[in-house]
Amino acid sequence: MIQESVKIKDVAQHAGVSSATVSRVLGNKPHVKEDVRDRVLESVKALGYRPSRIAQSLRTQKSKVIGLIVSDIQNSFFTAIVRAVEDVASEQGYGVFLCNTDENPEKEQFYVDLLLDERVAGIVMVPTREQDTPCKEIIHSGTPLVVVDRRVLDVEVDTVLTDNREASSKLVKALIAQGHTSIAAVLPDLRITTGRERHLGMLDALAEANIAMDEDNLYIGPPTAEAGYALTRKLLAKKVLPTALFVGTKYMCLGALKAFHEADIRFPEDITLAAFDKLDMLPYKPNFIYAEQPTYDLGESAVKLLMEKIENPSKTIQFITLSSRLNI
Amino acid sequence: MIQESVKIKDVAQHAGVSSATVSRVLGNKPHVKEDVRDRVLESVKALGYRPSRIAQSLRTQKSKVIGLIVSDIQNSFFTAIVRAVEDVASEQGYGVFLCNTDENPEKEQFYVDLLLDERVAGIVMVPTREQDTPCKEIIHSGTPLVVVDRRVLDVEVDTVLTDNREASSKLVKALIAQGHTSIAAVLPDLRITTGRERHLGMLDALAEANIAMDEDNLYIGPPTAEAGYALTRKLLAKKVLPTALFVGTKYMCLGALKAFHEADIRFPEDITLAAFDKLDMLPYKPNFIYAEQPTYDLGESAVKLLMEKIENPSKTIQFITLSSRLNI
DNA sequence: CTGTTAGCGCGTTCAA
């Protein structure tokens, strides 16, 4: 039984008023007599009327939907961002249009076009690249935009980041504070901003302590568990092991743990580990030093900033940086 | 520099034709002369024209957006579903409107209303409850609906499920085939359909092998890692341990592993484990028997079914059941 | 306080 969609006119007729009055009542506008208002609300309920947000959007030229573009919906890091955006948006009566780019610039472009066609009120986006991003297009269209987690270089845009360099530095400093001087590192390659910054943070800490980084102890590869595993195995094959290991990404760390496990290396007994993320999906609590990333906060800040921009488009560009929390 | 949004009329003027012709060209309708078509396309590109999907929706009374309601966007099970829905939808030019209910019926209701107001083309939904669901409302509105992963009892609706009972039965049968007769079970409580079905599957297998279930070996609680941990500890406190353990959910299994780890119980040496999901986030590959859930397929089937219903609303109700794959 | 009117941007008749 498909019910004929009931429109504002039907409600008006049912309540014996004009559609303008119905609109006023539903929009909580003033200048409506109490009894009329009640009568209208009754009719609304009686007919099961639901205003079409499509028609509203067309008329008012603004929608109550925000676009969210992430690079990997299966990665718990972004999942936390999605969740935060969802929470804040729904609180404000906004819906969320979700797009997953899979780190693929073509899909990213596809979705940007789609969101612009949908005339979303604003966009929160994790860009796939730092250059040639579709950010220009978005800004050019006049749609408010906030970029999260990664920088873009080709255009000035509101951005919310974690301070990877500082977090990385804090981690290595913690190792140094424990007396370690022989520190190895498994890092993501430097094409990715995040990797570069974490590398720099490490160097900051070492420089401050006047410790020279042994190039031999630097292992670099893609930010995957596989690479983390392979690199750590390579490290473990050395005759004399460093006393501490700094691992640059969560997935690499999982790989490193696997290598440790296989080689029956225990930590912190045999080697001290410092890494990102708390790995709380593990059945045991690994005994290591980690920087807890403010993932939810990242999304929350981003979407709140976006909301501000939606309401007040004249705001100037902002750069927000969030710190990680160190757990020892 | 906010660019004034360019509309179909602007394109028409620029190309020296009427807006109707532009519409025809963009809609790939016939009866347009080649040169006119080319001229229009040029103007479209020159002006950077993007048709408003809002206006299109209002005019045609159909949108190219589907709603997706899941109960926990942070759970990898649902994340796989989200991903599948995304993939298929974007392939067909549809956008996805994501809603996270957090297992909260009120949020579920809120989102259902939102999606209906947005006049989405269809909805894929993981319901929070089996009764009093907003499904009735959706169907009543005439919006195509497909329910995933869980049953709803109060209304007939297209549904895509995994066969939990069969998977559970296969797992326990595998244990029996290995010669186990003393089998303990850590199961989610029976309020949840999934839990009930997995319980039944276990009983099926035991009955078929003429093995009586020892009530003492049955541990039941909420489907969380905490509960899995606590229940397994209780189990491990017994004087004589069973030779095998069947765990009913992924998170409970993580808890069980933690308890094992702490008690220094090794598997399969000390006890054989059979559980759901492959736990591939672990740094080591646990040596256990598991049923791999077809999570992606679940989402894929659901959204494909939804697409069919959108195109052909007269289709009859379907019940699709997917099997898990057993890994030993 | 309320109703009438005029579009929002587009697709789709109907005539030409």
Next chain:
DNA sequence: TTGAACGCGCTAACAG
């Protein structure tokens, strides 16, 4: 093959 005119459902300006 094309264009003029209408209306999708709603809100906002104006008039009463």
